[in-house]
Amino acid sequence: MKQMLWILCLLSLWPIEHAFSQINPVEITYTNNADKKEYTFQYQNNTYIDYAVKLNFSNLQGGTCTCSLPYVGSVSTGKGSLFTLKPSQDNQGISFRFSYKYQKGRLLNKPPKPYIYLFPFSKIQAHRANQTQNILELIAGKKVTDFYGMSFQMKKGDTVFAARRGIVSEIKNEFDTHAEGVWFSSNTNFVEIFHQDGTFGKYNRFKKGTILVKEGQQVEAGEPIGVVADDTFEGNMLVQFTVYYLDRAKAFIDTGHSFTYVIPTFYSTTTPAGVVLQQGAFYTSDFPESIVTQEMTKRELKKWKEAKQ
Template identity: 35%
Template sequence: MNPLNRLHWFVLVLFIPVWTRAQVTDRKVDVVYKLSEATGEYLFKASNPNLCEYTVQVDVVDVVGMRSSVKLPYVGSVKPGETTLFSLKPTKMGEAASFRYLYTATRGRLFQAEPPTYLYTLPVAPGQPVLVQETQAMGKVLGVKNVRLTNYTSLVFQVKNGDTVFAARRGVVINRLDGWAATARDDVRESNLVEISHADGTFAQYARLKAGSLLVKLGETVEVGQPLGLVGELPGLPPTIHFSVRYLPPVEVQPSKEYKYIHLRPKFSALTIESGDYLISGRTYEATRPVELITQEMSKREIKRYLKQ
């Protein structure tokens, strides 16, 4: 293979997002109502069978003779399990009343401001030097407008084949894709991965993992520095870890709104940068895992227990 062509191919791979594969384990969020025969009130509830919060928007249309307990359309976050949303009551008992409703459910919590800043550790072993590349969607690089990927950004860590990938922040495993092995260049859009939901409503994805190497289960709470799996490889390409963080941004509520994610640039702690700074693309950093980062999202009781270990 021509070395120059090989380099061009590597750059191309860096810009191919894999978030589209992260939705396969989602389960349907249901919004239903229950009618009280005594009062004529319709009580709306959401049932979320997933492992993280979802944002639901409920549009009520063609309303006749009813009033809502909240401003419509209803938009709110629902945790796993059942959540009461709002109610519709007849404006006058005994008179005709009717309505129709439709809803959407999107993974994540709808932020009203940018998420709070948390520090991340590099997803490699402490003391390991790692070269970092910051990437964007190919459409943005080439000047092709794509609303879904406008804010896409990812960090690519160049590592060695078989290296262990570690959790950069505490969270709950909400998605894992395993058992896929790359066999050709056309497969670069596929990836084994782990997706983790953080307490602040953001999501982190660790992609390009080795088939059959994942060490965590769905619903498992992982701590900073916990092994997630091993680094995989693509034919003819150097091994890398693709890491990205996203969230649902504040938007103007509209009927049947489809919410879009924003990818944020996380701040890291490393030996070769000021703590709490952004990584600079093209530089090499040495990983560190200070106790204050391991415990930054633990309760006082959890910290006390951890320090006794």
């Protein structure tokens, strides 16, 4: 029964790509400069966070690109230019066909710099932490070498707090508490937050209707984001937390997983310089101003302090 409940808990720790369904997250168009016979490609990012795009040309004739092809790059929210196709010879026309793909996240060439996170639980009492396994390891016996996930024991009605500042990139808030004895389900509620350095933090297993933030909202470190689900694992409620980023070396490879996981360092009252979780250990949380505000500009810090007065 122990392994069955872990499967229920861990499935939604796998990051979901192409999560927006009603509108394309990213749209690629181009404009024609008839005088120069050039084509400039632009993007429209309709989301709140960075996305990666890949453009392929299947039949480019008479022209060259101001970039390397296929084009692979990150695009921020809103509109912008990507590159220009220019004629290979003066007064020569260009013909082409193109297609594109997109993936959620900012392409990173290497892991981000170390960062000290807050624990996602209150400072009222100590909480037990455990490292979790990937769902593919439990079901198919496939080892995911870089997977790293955490779970923290909670109590019914406990609030989950943001471990780091960021923009809410995705929310799932529609699934009810699972019936007793359910051993496998992908239907769990979560909050995903996009961080300043291009990483994501995903908080999994919220009670339906208790999520306190919305997509596109900026959340500060230590801010409450929801209430843990009532489902139990050996008598304990759990909140799960993973940190990951879109790895340039893995992006747009259909047969693989595009995200690389980060092993976070947490602020602890006993280890202010940061601690990496130990299996089964208990930790006490705190939200010191120096950690909460570490990514704020001077103007943001001043505004934040004024709001607290």
